Each structure stands twice: as structure tokens, then as C-alpha cells.
Amino acid sequence: xxxxxxxxxxxxxxxxxxxxxxxxxxxxxxxxxxxxxxxxxxxxxxxxxxxxxxxxxxxxxxxxxxxxxxxxxxxxxxxxxxxxxxxxxxxxxxxxxxxxxxxxxxxxxxxxxxxxxxxxxxxx
Amino acid sequence: xxxxxxxxxxxxxxxxxxxxxxxxxxxxxxxxxxxxxxxxxxxxxxxxxxxxxxxxxxxxxxxxxxxxxxxxxxxxxxxxxxxxxxxxxxxxxxxxxxxxxxxxxxxxxxxxxxxxxxxxxxxxxxxxxxxxxxxxxxxxxxxxxxxxxxxxxxxxxxxxxxxxxxxxxxxxxxxxxxxxxxxxxxxxxxxxxxxxxxxxxxxxxxxxxxxxxxxxxxxxxxxxxxxxxxxxxxxxxxxxxxxxxxxxxxxxxxxxxxxxxxx
Numbered sequence: 001x002x003x004x005x006x007x008x009x010x011x012x013x014x015x016x017x018x019x020x021x022x023x024x025x026x027x028x029x030x031x032x033x034x035x036x037x038x039x040x041x042x043x044x045x046x047x048x049x050x051x052x053x054x055x056x057x058x059x060x061x062x063x064x065x066x067x068x069x070x071x072x073x074x075x076x077x078x079x080x081x082x083x084x085x086x087x088x089x090x091x092x093x094x095x096x097x098x099x100x101x102x103x104x105x106x107x108x109x110x111x112x113x114x115x116x117x118x119x120x121x122x123x124x
Numbered sequence: 125x126x127x128x129x130x131x132x133x134x135x136x137x138x139x140x141x142x143x144x145x146x147x148x149x150x151x152x153x154x155x156x157x158x159x160x161x162x163x164x165x166x167x168x169x170x171x172x173x174x175x176x177x178x179x180x181x182x183x184x185x186x187x188x189x190x191x192x193x194x195x196x197x198x199x200x201x202x203x204x205x206x207x208x209x210x211x212x213x214x215x216x217x218x219x220x221x222x223x224x225x226x227x228x229x230x231x232x233x234x235x236x237x238x239x240x241x242x243x244x245x246x247x248x249x250x251x252x253x254x255x256x257x258x259x260x261x262x263x264x265x266x267x268x269x270x271x272x273x274x275x276x277x278x279x280x281x282x283x284x285x286x287x288x289x290x291x292x293x294x295x296x297x298x299x300x301x302x303x304x305x306x307x308x309x310x311x312x313x314x315x316x317x318x319x320x321x322x323x324x325x326x327x328x329x330x331x332x333x334x335x336x337x338x339x340x341x342x343x344x345x346x347x348x349x350x351x352x353x354x355x356x357x358x359x360x361x362x363x364x365x366x367x368x369x370x371x372x373x374x375x376x377x378x379x380x381x382x383x384x385x386x387x
Contacts, residue, residue, distance in 0.1 A: 006215050009211045009214050009215050012211055013208065013211055014290045016207055016211070017204070018203075018207065019202070019205075019279075020200060022202045023200045023203075024197065024200065027193065027196050027197065027200070027381075028240045030381070030386065031189065031193060031386065034184070034382065034386035034387065035188075038182070038184070044387070045368050046384060047387055048387055051382035051383070051386060051387055052379075052382070052383075054382070055378050055379050055381075055382055055383075058378045059375050059378050059379065062203060062371050062374060062375050063312055063371070063375065063377065065367055065369075066203050066204075066206075066367070066371045066374075067371045067372075072142065072143065073141065073142035073143070075141065075142070076141070076142075076143070076148075076151055079151070079152075079155065080151070080155060080158075083155040083158050083159065084158070084161065087158060087159065087162035087166075090163065090166055091157075091162070091165070091169060094170055096164070
């Protein structure tokens with residue numbers, strides 16, 4: 001962070017309040033979108049894409065403003081970007097190469113939960 | 125020899141990184157944490173995409189998203205109070221900073237209390253899987269969920285079933301199921317299904333991080349006066365580093381909430 005005068009810090013506090021408001025609103029949006037998606041029978045890919053987009057916006061707000069990433073040196077940003085790239089590679093390699101076992105029962109170690117039974121558990 | 129001679133750049137920024145060494149070290153630690161949680165998220169994606177059609181429940185069907193949303197609010201509020209503690213110290217207001225740290229600690233405690241109720245509910249709720257279908261509540265079923273299971277080896281199993289239609293809190297009178305018709309008795313714990321195993325692993329690890337954060341925040345509340353008297357900057361930096369960790373824990377929850385509870 002740059003300066004630390006009382007006026008500077010008051011300015012930062014105002015930003016923190018706004019970010020908090022945005023996070024709260026985005027949390028509600030996440031829930032509403034999930035509910036709408038379920039009732040409108042969106043595909044799982046659409047629901048996941050929207051939920052992760054909203055979560056990414058929230059995460060970016062936290063990282064940029066609460067963690068002050070927006071004012072840190074570019075070097076730190078690139079270290080973290082590299083880390084994120086490794087994560088994406090770790091995620092993508094198995095998903096893109098394992099075509100054999102996707103969606104097959106042999107992949108499940110324990111008896112699967114059927115949606116019918118899961119519905120009976122709703123409310124907990 | 126002074127402290128600064130032993131540990132250089134413990135307060136003033138290092139010319140290469142632009143920040144004091146403690147903060148840089150904390151960022152590297154967080155990078156390793158990204159890989160830890162990233163690996164677990166990858167496992168989740170692989171298990172979910174690999175699950176047979178119709179066997180992976182929507183989180184909302186099996187978990188309580190309202191409690192999780194309450195916990196989300198607790199965590200994002202605690203993130204604000206944490207960064208405000210740092211801002212108050214920057215304005216030389218130690219008392220207010222300690223108040224903010226105490227509120228952060230309390231919100232973290234509230235998160236864990238909600239988590240306790242969530243876990244406790246799952247670990248006291250049972251499912252009996254049947255060998256052959258039986259009539260229950262006017263329906264032919266292969267599984268019965270409920271509470272207060274008596275499951276002694278060699279004897280028939282009794283359970284107080286949940287009301288049909290989804291209200292797990294409404295119970296019926298106990299029913300008895302012949303031992304020969306019982307395939308498996310399990311709680312809604314990690315052994316129940318791949319989904320719940322993933323749920324307990326991810327939320328359990330996240331919960332441990334919350335507890336770790338509470339220990340450090342508790343220490344800072346306790347030791348703030350002493351460190352402030354010794355060196356203002358050191359207390360400010362320690363609160364900042366603790367804040368970085370705490371915001372990261374919040375950030376992980378921001379992704380866990382929709383992935384586990386809503387999708």
C-alpha cells in the first residue's frame with residue numbers, strides 16, 4: 001500500500017465497504033442463478049459456467065482489494081499467474097486425456113447415491 | 125547486533141520484491157495453498173465428470189445451502205473486519221483494531237458452530253440400503269433414510285424413517301427391516317458416497333484452515349498491546365500477513381459454496 005495518512009485510510013475504508021456490498025450482492029446472485037437454472041433445467045455446463053464466473057468475480061474482488069493485489073508489484077502478480085497456469089494444466093491434463101472411464105460405473109468405489117434418495121434427504 | 129542485521133527487510137520493503145520478506149513468504153505460502161486446494165478441486169471435477177449418469181446429486185438436494193449461505197456472509201464480513209483491523213492500526217488506533225480482530229475471531233467461531241451443526245446432522249442421519257425392494261409409505265423403495273438406527277450384528281435393523289417427500293426432520297414410528305434384506309447401513313458421512321467424501325474432505329480441510337486462522341487472530345488480540353509497545357510496524361505487518369491468509373481462506377469458501385452446495 002502507498003500512503004497511510006488518515007485521509008488515505010478513510011478512502012480505503014470506503015472501498016472496503018463497497019467491496020463488501022458487492023460480495024454480498026454477488027452471493028445472493030449465485031443462489032438465485034442456481035435456483036433459476038434448476039427450474040429452467042439449464043444444462044450442468046451452463047450452471048457450472050455461470051456459478052464459476054460469479055465466484056471468479058468475487059474472488060478477484062477479494063484478491064485485488066482486501067489482499068491489495070491491485071497495488072502490489074507486477075512480479076508478484078506474475079508469480080501467482082504462473083501458479084494459476086500450473087493449476088489449470090493439472091486440471092486439464094487428466095480431464096482431456098481420460099476418455100476411457102468417463103461416466104462409467106467402474107469409476108465409483110462405493111454404491112452411488114441415486115437422485116431419488118437424495119431428494120428424500122432434502123431439508124438437511 | 126540488532127534485529128534488522130539478523131533478518132534484513134523484516135519491516136522495510138525488499139528492493140526486488142517491493143515488499144517486506146514476511147509478506148513475500150506469506151504470498152509464496154498462499155501459492156502452495158492454491159496448488160493444494162487446486163488439486164482437490166481437480167479431483168472433484170474428475171470424480172463428478174466420471175460419475176455414471178444420474179448418480180451425482182445436486183448439492184442442494186443433500187446439503188443445506190441456507191446454512192452455507194449464512195456461513196458465506198460470516199466469512200465475507202470477517203474479511204472486511206480483518207482488513208479494517210489493519211486500516212485502524214495504520215491510523216494508530218490500536219483499540220479499534222483490537223475490536224475488529226475480536227469481531228473477526230467471533231465470526232470465525234460462528235462459522236465453525238454452523239459447520240458443527242451441519243456435520244453433526246450428517247453423521248446422525250442414516251441410510252439403509254436394501255437387497256430387495258420393500259413397501260414403505262405406499263412406495264416401493266430400495267433405500268430408507270432416517271434416524272436412531274439400531275444395527276446389531278445378526279439382528280434385524282430398526283430405523284425411524286424420515287417422512288416421505290423430503291422432510292428429514294419429520295420422523296415416522298420405527299420400522300424393522302429383516303437382516304437378510306439389509307445390504308448396507310451407513311450414515312451420511314464420508315463413507316456414504318463419493319459426493320459426501322469430497323464434501324467432507326474439502327470442507328474439513330477448509331475448516332482446519334479456519335481453526336488455524338483463529339489461533340493466530342486470537343494470539344494477535346492477546347499480544348497486540350505488547351507488540352504495539354515494542355514496534356508499531358511489526359504489529360501492522362503481522363496483522364496484514366494474517367489478513368492475507370484470512371482473505372485466502374475466504375476466497376476458497378467463495379468457490380466451495382457454489383460448487384458443493386448449489387450445483
